[in-house]
Amino acid sequence: MRPKTFFVLLxxxxxxxxxxxxxxxxxxxxxxxxxxxxxxxDVKKARKNAKKQAEKARRRYA
Structure with a gap:
């Protein structure tokens, strides 16, 4: 292998x-x-509220 090629690979x-x-x-x-x-x-509380709202919506439209 040529020295220049070896140097580039290195x-x-x-x-x-x-x-x-x-x-x-x-x-x-x-x-x-x-x-x-x-x-x-605060994020945990928001996730919990979003899950409750999604469950309500699912029951209402199912």
Whole structure:
């Protein structure tokens, strides 16, 4: 393999590895934010109310 081709492949591999690490950290940060939002008491209350309204509508139109 020519040295230039090897160097290009090496740079691509390094960029992939470094990018995937940064991507995982950002992914973990997003998951943490979404989990905190989902478990927020106000959001839980809104989900419960929406479920009740959907049940009422389902019974009314079924």
């Amino acid at each position: 740079v691509i591999a390094a960029a992939y590895i470094l990018g995937s690490r940064a991507g995982r950290e950002r992914y973990d940060q997003i998951v943490e934010s979404v989990t905190a939002f989902w478990n927020n008491p």
